Structures are given as C-alpha cells and as structure tokens.
Amino acid sequence: MSNATPLADRQAVHARSLADPDGFWLEAATRLDWMTAPSRAGDWSFDRDDFHIRWFEDGVLNVAANCIDRHLATRGDQVAILWEGDDPTTAPRHITYAELHREVSRFANVLKGLGAGKGDRITLYMPMIPEAAFAMLACARIGAVHSVVFAGFSAEALAGRIADCDSRIVITADQGRRGGRTIALKACVDEALAIARAVDHVLVVRATGAEVPMTAGRDIWYHEAALNVAADCPPEPMAAEDPLFILYTSGSTGKPKGVVHSTGGYLLWAAMTHATVFDYTAPDVYWCAADIGWVTGHSYIVYGPLANGATTLMYEGVPNWPTPARIWEVVDRHRVTTLYTAPTALRALMKEGDAYVTGTSRASLKLLGSVGEPINPEAWRWYHDVVGGGRCPVMDTWWQTETGGHMITPLPGTPAKPGSASLPFHGVDPRLLDAEGRELDGAAEGNLVIAASWPGQMRGLWGDPARFFDAYFSLYPGVYTTGDGARRDADGYWWITGRVDDVINVSGHRMGTAEVESALVLHADVAEAAVVGFPHDVKGQGIYAYVTLNAGVAADETLRAALRDWVRREIGPIATPDAIQFAPGLPKTRSGKIMRRILRKIAEGDTASLGDTSTLADPGVVKALLSESQARV
Ligand code: WTA
Numbered sequence: 276m277s278n279a280t281p282l283a284d285r286q287a288v289h290a291r292s293l294a295d296p297d298g299f300w301l302e303a304a305t306r307l308d309w310m311t312a313p314s315r316a317g318d319w320s321f322d323r324d325d326f327h328i329r330w331f332e333d334g335v336l337n338v339a340a341n342c343i344d345r346h347l348a349t350r351g352d353q354v355a356i357l358w359e360g361d362d363p364t365t366a367p368r369h370i371t372y373a374e375l376h377r378e379v380s381r382f383a384n385v386l387k388g389l390g391a392g393k394g395d396r397i398t399l400y401m402p403m404i405p406e407a408a409f410a411m412l413a414c415a416r417i418g419a420v421h422s423v424v425f426a427g428f429s430a431e432a433l434a435g436r437i438a439d440c441d442s443r444i445v446i447t448a449d450q451g452r453r454g455g456r457t458i459a460l461k462a463c464v465d466e467a468l469a470i471a472r473a474v475d476h477v478l479v480v481r482a483t484g485a486e487v488p489m490t491a492g493r494d495i496w497y498h499e500a501a502l503n504v505a506a507d508c509p510p511e512p513m514a515a516e517d518p519l520f521i522l523y524t525s526g527s528t529g530k531p532k533g534v535v536h537s538t539g540g541y542l543l544w545a546a547m548t549h550a551t552v553f554d555y556t557a558p559d560v561y562w563c564a565a566d567i568g569w570v571t572g573h574s575y576i577v578y579g580p581l582a583n584g585a586t587t588l589m590y591e592g593v594p595n596w597p598t599p600a601r602i603w604e605v606v607d608r609h610r611v612t613t614l615y616t617a618p619t620a621l622r623a624l625m626k627e628g629d630a631y632v633t634g635t636s637r638a639s640l641k642l643l644g645s646v647g648e649p650i651n652p653e654a655w656r657w658y659h660d661v662v663g664g665g666r667c668p669v670m671d672t673w674w675q676t677e678t679g680g681h682m683i684t685p686l687p688g689t690p691a692k693p694g695s696a697s698l699p700f701h702g703v704d705p706r707l708l709d710a711e712g713r714e715l716d717g718a719a720e721g722n723l724v725i726a727a728s729w730p731g732q733m734r735g736l737w738g739d740p741a742r743f744f745d746a747y748f749s750l751y752p753g754v755y756t757t758g759d760g761a762r763r764d765a766d767g768y769w770w771i772t773g774r775v776d777d778v779i780n781v782s783g784h785r786m787g788t789a790e791v792e793s794a795l796v797l798h799a800d801v802a803e804a805a806v807v808g809f810p811h812d813v814k815g816q817g818i819y820a821y822v823t824l825n826a827g828v829a830a831d832e833t834l835r836a837a838l839r840d841w842v843r844r845e846i847g848p849i850a851t852p853d854a855i856q857f858a859p860g861l862p863k864t865r866s867g868k869i870m871r872r873i874l875r876k877i878a879e880g881d882t883a884s885l886g887d888t889s890t891l892a893d894p895g896v897v898k899a900l901l902s903e904s905q906a907r908v
Pocket of ligand 1: 524569570571645646647648649650671672673674675676677696757758759771773774780783784785
C-alpha cells in the first residue's frame, strides 16, 4: 500500500479528532473546494431541548463543482466514469472528467428548462448507466434535492416515495438491463404515476431503445431535450447545510424513512473516507459493485470517488452473469485495483467453487472492501486468500444510510481480525450501552451508540423532524442509537453482531419487518401477519412470515404463492418472503403485543429454548405454531 497508516498513527489521529473536533474538521474541510470557506465546524446537541446538528454552517459550496469542475485543469482527460454493460459483448463507455462536465451541465440545463431549481425534489428511478450519475450530479449542480429509488422497487413503493417528498419531476429510462433480462422501468413509472398523480414531468433516458408509451405534455425524451440546451451551466452556490439528497430506507415502523443528507458535511465525509479507507491514488481503477439506489452507490460510486478525482467503475449487471466468473473478468478487463462488494455476493460466488476465480488473473487488485452486513470469517478468508491471493488487505466497513459513510472500519495498515470491522474512523465516538442505557466499559457486548456528531451524519427525516428525534435519539438520551448490537474485545476492536431492532438484513439490503407485514395485511385473505428474520447461508438473513388468514380461507400452496407475489408487487422482489407459515394465531402478551422473540426462535428452528412463555395470553398458540413450522416455501 502506498499510504498505509500504522495502527499507532491512526489511533493518534483518532484521539486528536475527538480532543479538538473544531481544529480537526476545519483542517479536514480544506480537502473540498469552497466558494466561501467555513469558519466553524460542528454545532450540535443531541438533547431533546436543544436538538440540532449543523456542520460548517457558514460555508458555501457546490457538490457537482467539487466532483467535476475542480478536476478539469489537472485531469480533464482522465476517465471519471468507466461503464461496463450487463452484456459482456457491449462496448464499455469511458467518460472523462471533461465529458462529465458537459454531460452534467446539459442535464442540469434540461432540468432547469423543466422549471426545476434550488430545493426542488426530483425522483430518480434509473438503471445502472452513466446517465444515472449525470442526473444525480445535475440535481446537485442546480441545488435540487434528488431522491434515488432503487430500480428493483415496485410501482407501489415508487409511488409512495414520489408522494412523500412531493417530487414534481421523475427521471427514468425506457428499460434497464440486469443479468440478461430487461426491466420495464418506464412502464413501472407510468403505473406509479397512476397512483401518485401530482408529477409535472417524466424525463426518459433512452437506454435500450425499446418502444415505450409517452404521455403527451408530461413525458419528455432526454436525448431530444438535450439538443436544445447549452453545454455549460454554472454551479449553484449552496449553503453547507442545504440538503443534497433524500434516500428512503427501512425502519422498524411501517413507512420507509426519507433520510436527508447535507451538502458540505456529507460530501466531506464521503470524500475523506473514500480517500483514507480505500487509499485511492490515481490512476487506480476503483470499483464499488453496489447499485446507485442504495447509500453505498451514492457515497462510493458517485460522490466520494468523484470528489477525489478517481476513476470509478459503474457496472450495469450482476456479479454472476453470464457465469460466476463475470465479476473477476470485469476486474481483469479494466485492471481494477480496488473492489468493494457485499458478503452476500461473496458467499454466493464462493458456493460456485474456486475455479471461476482462479481462472482469472486479478493481478491488478490491491485492496478489497466489504459492506452491508457482518462478513463471516469464512467469507472473509475466501475473499482475502482466494480472491486477493493473500496480497490485498480487506476493509470491512461498518456504516449505515444514516451515517453517510464509513464509521467503523480498518484502514490500510490496521492489523486484521476477520469478522471485525476493527476501529472507529476519525471523529467517530462509538460506545456500548446495556438495555437500561448504562455505559459498558472494556470488553463487553451491548447496544452500539455514537456519542458525538460527525460531519456525514444525516440531518433529518424528510418532512418529519419529530420522527427523526424519536427514531434515533430518544431511546438512550444524548447519543445517536444505531439499531445495531456490537461487541468490543480486549484490544478495543468492534464486532458488529447485527440489528437489535425490527429491521432485518437480507442480502445486505435493509428491510423493515413492519413493511412486509403491512404489505401482507393489505391482501384480502390475510387477517394478521408477523415477520421475522432467520439465518440464511447466502442472504445472511431470510424473511420468515407468519400469516393468520381470515375465517374460511383455505391455507394452501396456491395462496402461499399468491402471497409471495403480492409482497413482490407491493414492495419489490427483495422483500419476497423465503418462508410463509400459516398460523391459526400469533403468540401475544396479555396486552396484545406480539412476542417476536418466540417467533424468531421458531423461524430459526431453535425450538428447544423458547424461554419463558408464561406471559402469553394463550400458551396453546405456540404448540400449534411448532407443529406447523416445517412450512418453508
Ligand atoms: C449492517 C449500508 C456488519 C448494519 C451501508 C447496519 C453491517 C445496516 C456492515 C445498514 C458491516 C452494514 N458489518 N454490519 N461491515 N455494514 N451493516 O443503511 O446492520 O443499507 O445497521 O447501509 O447494515 O444498512 P444500510
């Protein structure tokens, strides 16, 4: 590694960052290009009476200018976005920083022509093509707030997200491509807009060239609109605290939460963590194999790497199509130096055997990253030994949509412990609390909270300040509650043990159990539903649904299949239950609260230790559940 940070050095920097946050962060902020440099760093309080979070408040900047314009003089001809198509025979696209400047400016001018400006919300429902990044950066350039919705979400889910932030413009494509199939994106937007009507325009990027119906007066082809605009658009000066984007994520209650990130603090966090954790040095080719529909794609495909002037690879497809060697072939084809992916992908590829990996060179790789869920030591070793040939350090990065970027992570040079995300990044102050909120010292296990604000912290939930405080700061006063459990070992290394709330992690995607339950109970035959996670050897966690049917409805295989389809249609394929158990009744306390602990145990197959069932309103319910628990679909 060119810039490995020895353990003692990283610990010294960390200590300074906590001892003198103002000095540390004002200095760190100079890595960005400010129109007006900030004079203050953090100004925050997590207390209910004085709750506020602000960073670099008097600073003025533009995110697109930081990700594009400032690189033009030094690396205008360097590739900014390197695109690899789904089909391996498709020619890759190489977009230089100079081209990116023209493309994003044009896109920005098209949006302006549609009346969009500072503060307006714009929803993106896009495939993994460079135009998705152009659209995000174009919003940032004019100060509009983008809300990217993962293109695997259903029309229902899309409609809810469009309506929640009152987007008047939706940007989509005719179709997307993934794993040899096409995805009807425009058709899905049409369906969503039949529900969420208040949209003025749909801007459609031509991706596959498929014929799609266009609604006159509402729908506009991007390539036609782009003919009539200038290739230059001055970046809008934005206050550091102006919102940059909204990203919906699952919480422990039914409705997805619109996480809001800021302009200055977020960009600094994405850029600094990308540079430090991945040790980016030109002309490295850096590949984050996430989707732009998730926070990982925002921070580590688009904003972090481009702010650092990197070459960021954007891949349209899936790791294992047309063969399980594809991901490694892409590494060889583009001489990728850094690969950042999720444990679920590694576990799926690992199952196919080593030959798909060892048949490729991978000599270009220097560093590997992991994100999205705990990486089990077996997958860690396979990644390190087989994929990286033992040469490449593995960065197991723990963070969340809410944190904007990496929070607990190795840096190159941090001694590895497979399965541990290791140590807090600069400025991050993690603590462990027991269930009563008492702080635990030394080696211990408990609830992971963060005691001090950091620049990349989310600034709110769109349109719902009260829910923001309640969801993250009310359970344990004075700290940010992550919703994760963790263990700290005797060396001070952190081991994330998984969610402690009603959120499950399916293939590295967050899913609220309440969201799946709400979808199920919308079905006419369903009286009640309870959803829990259970261990799944590839997905990490699978979705296990207990469903109580209305009286007189036959509990058969046809209905089971229909309910699975129903959830896919309501939310999207990622929410498809792995198991549906028909349950005559659910275990409840006398006050009517569902005892999820018992449901989790049954779903895990751990029926020997159901624990105390004496507080159940009807203990007979558990017996019935046990006798029918062999019903995975
Ligand atoms: C989990 C994804 C263990 C965790 C960036 C967190 C992890 C949730 C790791 C956030 C990791 C993410 N080790 N667990 N390295 N990375 N998680 O918002 O439970 O989609 O709370 O953000 O994923 O998921 P989200």
